[in-house]
Every structure is written in structure tokens, then in C-alpha cells.
Amino acid sequence: MITLIIPAYNEADNIEPVLDVVTQMPDFQQIIVVDDGSVDGTYDKIIKYPVEIIRFDLNRGKGAAIWAGVQSARSPFVMLLDADLIGLKATHLHSLIRPVVEDGAAMALGLFGAGRFATDWAQRVAPHLSGQRVLRREVLESLPLIETTRYGVEVALTRHVRQQGWPVVEVPLFDLTHRMKEEKLGYVSGFAARLRMYWDILRVLVRS
Numbered sequence: 457m458i459t460l461i462i463p464a465y466n467e468a469d470n471i472e473p474v475l476d477v478v479t480q481m482p483d484f485q486q487i488i489v490v491d492d493g494s495v496d497g498t499y500d501k502i503i504k505y506p507v508e509i510i511r512f513d514l515n516r517g518k519g520a521a522i523w524a525g526v527q528s529a530r531s532p533f534v535m536l537l538d539a540d541l542i543g544l545k546a547t548h549l550h551s552l553i554r555p556v557v558e559d560g561a562a563m564a565l566g567l568f569g570a571g572r573f574a575t576d577w578a579q580r581v582a583p584h585l586s587g588q589r590v591l592r593r594e595v596l597e598s599l600p601l602i603e604t605t606r607y608g609v610e611v612a613l614t615r616h617v618r619q620q621g622w623p624v625v626e627v628p629l630f631d632l633t634h635r636m637k638e639e640k641l642g643y644v645s646g647f648a649a650r651l652r653m654y655w656d657i658l659r660v661l662v663r664s
């Protein structure tokens with residue numbers, strides 16, 4: 457009933473705790489991990505798990521990774537999860553699944569709460585950025601140019617759903633957080649990556 461898609465770019469140090477949880481859950485018809493051109497051994501970590509793998513030779517960006525997963529998805533519902541979550545539990549994912557699969561929402565957005573101040577705050581200010589979502593598959597299939605959006609994929613999706621007038625539900629995900637860019641890459645490279653992310657988001661916001 458649900459296809460889980462996890463885009464992963466250089467997440468060798470982070471992805472195993474996420475895969476440990478999701479591969480124990482009976483809820484997923486498919487788990488697809490898209491290795492978006494990682495050069496840090498992410499692939500070697502993923503192959504130990506019972507998941508479908510799509511591997512890009514070169515990095516194409518988060519939007520392209522998600523789109524590749526969607527093209528292989530067979531279920532009517534899709535869950536998107538980041539590969540660097542800390543504190544993930546099956547109960548988080550059940551609370552995200554329910555509003556779409558049982559209650560008919562087009563999209564459920566998961567928002568960190570009571571996890572860490574910095575990441576809770578970021579999602580309170582900008583909930584439309586969240587990478588944790590459940591959607592009807594056709595929502596993803598009907599988003600024009602999704603493969604070009606890179607980090608703009610979330611704002612593009614949120615805007616698309618709102619423009620169509622489809623119901624969206626925000627779900628708090630308590631005691632969940634993720635590794636921030638500066639924690640993964642150091643302050644200088646992390647901040648540069650953050651600026652590139654804002655650029656991707658801006659590009660999507662100004663187009664059409």
C-alpha cells in the first residue's frame with residue numbers, strides 16, 4: 457500500500473539507524489533507497505538491507521532522486537524520508553501515514569517537535585521545507601519538472617498541493633531530529649551547502 461523512498465547523498469554515517477527501523481516495519485510494500493551519486497560508501501551500507509536500490513553515477517539533486525524513486529513506485533501512497541534522521545521510531549511513521557491512508561488527506565507533513573531547539577525551530581518557521589512526508593502517488597506524478605528542483609522539491613510540492621486545493625495535514629514528530637549540514641560537513645562547507653540549498657529553493661519559488 458505504501459512505497460517508502462529515501463534519497464541519500466553521502467549518508468554513510470547516518471543511514472543505518474533509519475534503515476534499521478523502516479526495514480522492520482510491515483507497512484511498506486517497497487522501500488526504495490536512491491543513492492544520489494554518493495562518494496562516501498553510502499552504497500556499501502545500503503546493500504546490507506532488504507531494500508530496492510537505485511544508484512546514480514553522479515549527483516543529480518534531491519528532486520531527481522525522489523523522481524527516480526517515484527518512477528519505480530508501485531503503491532498508491534508514497535512516503536518520503538530523509539536518510540539522516542536521529543531518533544526515528546515506527547510510531548513517528550504511523551502518525552504520518554494515518555492522515556493520508558485512512559483519512560483522505562493528499563499530503564501529510566511531518567514536523568520535528570521536542571527534538572532539538574535548532575531543528576524544531578527551523579521547521580516551525582518553515583514547515584513547507586520538511587523532508588518527512590506521506591503523499592498520494594499522483595501528487596508526485598503531477599508535479600511538473602520535479603526532477604529539476606534539487607532542494608526546491610519540498611517547496612514545489614507544498615505549493616503544488618495548495619494550488620490544487622488538496623487537503624494537507626501537519627503532524628508533529630516528537631523527539632525526532634536530523635543532522636544539520638554544518639554537523640555533517642563542518643561550519644564552512646556546511647554553510648556553503650546551506651546557501652546552495654536556499655538558492656535551489658529560491659529558483660523554484662521564482663519560476664512560474
Ligand SMILES: O=c1ccn([C@@H]2O[C@H](COP(=O)(O)OP(=O)(O)O)[C@@H](O)[C@H]2O)c(=O)[nH]1
Pocket residue numbers: 462463464465466467492515516517518521537538539540587634635636637653
Ligand atoms: O543532492 C542531494 C542532496 C540531498 N539528498 C538527500 O536528501 C535528504 C535531505 O538532505 P539534507 O540532509 O542535506 O538536508 P537538510 O535536512 O540538512 O536540509 C537527505 O537524505 C540527503 O541525503 C540527496 O539525495 N541529494
Ligand SMILES: O=C(O)[C@@H](COP(=O)(O)O)O[C@H]1O[C@H](CO)[C@@H](O)[C@H](O)[C@H]1O
Pocket residue numbers: 518538574575578579582584585586587588607608609610611634635636637638653
Ligand atoms: O529545515 C530546514 O531549514 C532545512 C535545513 O535543515 P538544517 O538547518 O540543516 O537542520 O532542511 C529541510 O529543508 C530541505 C529543503 O526543503 C529539505 O530537503 C530537508 O529534508 C529538510 O530537512
